[in-house]
Amino acid sequence: MLDPSLRQRLQQTKNITVFTGAGISAESGIPTFRERFTGLWANTDPQEVATPEAFRADPQRVWDWHVHLAGTVRRAAPNAGHRAIARLQEAVGRVTVITQNIDDLHHAAGSRDVLELHGNLFRLAPFVDEEALFAGERGPLICHLCGGYALRDDCDPYAGREDLACLRLEAGPVPRCPACGALLRPDIVWFGEPLDPHVLGAAFEAADACDALICVGSSLEVEPAASIPYRAIRRGAVVIEINPAPTSLTEHADAGIQGNASAVLPELFREVWG
Ligand SMILES: [Zn+2]
Structure with missing residues (x-):
């Protein structure tokens, strides 16, 4: 999957950052946050209901929509990609996961150091x-x-x-x-809200400090999250991308592997760390 020199560089890494996007959760059956539901909420556009303005106008409606979303997410389980990332902790000294997902599946798989850029659906915060x-x-x-x-x-x-x-x-x-x-609300970043500066700062630090960054299932279209892999590139870290389709990062990465996380990650990690 990798050329021998790249494999050797990865084997020498002591600090890896894994950046994950909606793709890895989609493989567990979780719709992207922008997708409409079917059934009862089919006519509701997430961009109209997942906002502070919508909550101020009608908290119960916004709460009910998130309860429905949580029902879908609770039925999902971590897949082989999440589990491979968690196992990486045994092979490499330090592993930090930065995720754009709100579903808690990295924790469920056993990852310990997880930075949730868009928050966590199952944690509540004051409105x-x-x-x-x-x-x-x-x-x-x-x-x-x-x-x-x-x-x-x-x-x-x-x-x-x-x-x-x-x-x-x-x-x-x-x-x-x-x-x-x-009133309490899900502790996630709604449309029109800024990212938590402490979480974003910690994510930038993780990208700056790592000697390899693995970017998984993100289309890298949303800033400032999209700039995280480029910070690692500028610091000379090895950057590997795994995504079903090429992105803006592909030509800048040391390797761009086209495929799904649940298929590629276990195989890649077995090849490098045995
Ligand atoms: Zn209070």
Whole structure:
């Protein structure tokens, strides 16, 4: 699959970053985030419902749409590609996974160091209503429990972590933070929202520090995530791309392997690390 000199360079790496996109999740049956559902939500465009404006206007509708999405994602299991990436931890000193996916399948496969650029569907976060904040309806105090904005007189100091931990993305009314009463939402990056600067910063650091980067199943069309493999190239790291179709990265990578992650990754890793 690889020429011998490239194989040797990979065998000498001590720090690998794996960058994954929607392609690897699609092989587990997860639709891309921009895809419409069939059935009940067939007429709903994700770009109209996965936004802070939509949540502000109708939180329950947006919550229900995400509950439906979570149902699809919960039925999916990691595939041979996810499992091969997790096994890489045993062969290489340090492996960091940067993913554009929100489905938690890298953790489910056993990867420990995962940077989720677009968040995690199964984690909840307080909805920060910027309009209310600017209008002075909410104070600048940070809720001790959810990290959202609270007013001193409406935040219950006795609410604890366990009260928050029992709330999940499931059918029913939109849950509220047990301490401050803020509406909770899935902790993912909606359309029109910026990436978390801490996660993005950590991803840039991982790309800068690695000696090999493996790019899997990403069409690399969305910035700033798309620039991550190029940072590794500029630092002289080995860059391998695995994708069913060529992308803008293919001609700049040390090797571009056309195929699906679940077929290519196990074979590639067996060839290099045995
Ligand atoms: Zn709170």
